[in-house]
Amino acid sequence: MLVLIYATYVMVSLEMLRLAYWWTNPFVQRDGIIAFLSAVSSFLFGKIIAAGLVLAVITTIFSEYILGSRFPVSASTAHYPPLEFRDHLYRSRKWVEQLLDARYGRPDVIALLLVETYFRPTWVRKLEYALMPILRRVAADRYSRLTVGMAQLQLRHWQRFARNLSPRDFEDPITNYEACRTYLAWHGVELETEPTELTSRYTGSFETFYTRLFQAAKEWVVEVAEEAEKTRLRRSSSFTG
Structure with a gap:
């Protein structure tokens, strides 16, 4: 998907260069300076600026969605992790x-x-990656606060962790695990830290629903780890036997 988006950017740029040459060529050959200025005015104000305004509106809508609350929840589900x-x-x-x-x-x-990928599923994260180059140009002040990756860390924190990361890195579980662990260490969070304090430091605010999901996810991870350890021991005993 990202390859298609970037390829589209390149094709649009090439098409604009091609049109810039062939569109002005007849005016240059005929010395029609008045007609040329009129056409430039029409092209500039009727197409480029108009398209720019539309792009700005669309970018604002997307950025408000992407940079908005990461975990909205209705009051009816605030105390019960949904199915x-x-x-x-x-x-x-x-x-x-x-x-x-x-x-x-x-x-x-x-x-x-697990909680972050629940609130930001794969398709939303890919939208974030596609939005990154646009935000960097039209909303540079908000670019560094864009949250990306499975860990949903802001770009300014990702840049502290490692530079020149690609969308593939943002989707790599091990890279996100290390980034998340490092971010917790920066904030003095240890393994024994209470769930409420841990989630508050990670998200920057206290969210009851988020904390409940975190606790449910942590219990599930412990269960999976125990099952994996039992499986490993069975395989080990059968191999030695």
């Missing part, structure tokens, strides 16, 4: 097990990734 979240946990089991197998096993870190 969709449980489904999200099961869908995420593969990459969770990959982290555990690779010895990236802090339940609190993985739980944060």
Whole structure:
């Protein structure tokens, strides 16, 4: 998807260069300076500026959505993790097990990734990546506050963690695990930190619903880790036997 978007950017740029040459060529050959200025005025104010205003409106709408509240929740579900979240946990089991197998096993870190990917599913994160080059040009002041990746860290924090990261890095569970763990360390969060304090430091504010989801995710990660350890022990005993 991102390749298609960037290819579109390139094709639009090439098409604009082509039109800039062929559109002005007849005026230059005929010395029609008055007609040329009239056409330039029409093209500039009727197309370029108008298109720019439309782009600005669209970008503002998307940026408000992307940079807005990451975890809106209605009052009716504020105290009960929805069934969709449980489904999200099961869908995420593969990459969770990959982290555990690779010895990236802090339940609190993985739980944060699970909650963040619940509020920011894959299609939204890809939209964020597509929006990054646009925001960088038209809303530079907001660009550094754009939250991206599975960990949903702001770009300014990602840049502290590592530079020259690609969208593929933002979707890599291990990279996000390490970024999340490092961010928690910056804020003095340890394994024994209470859930309320941990989630408040990670998100910057206290959210009851977020904390409840975090606790549910952490308990689930512990269960998955225990199952994985039992499976590993069974395989080990059968191999030695």
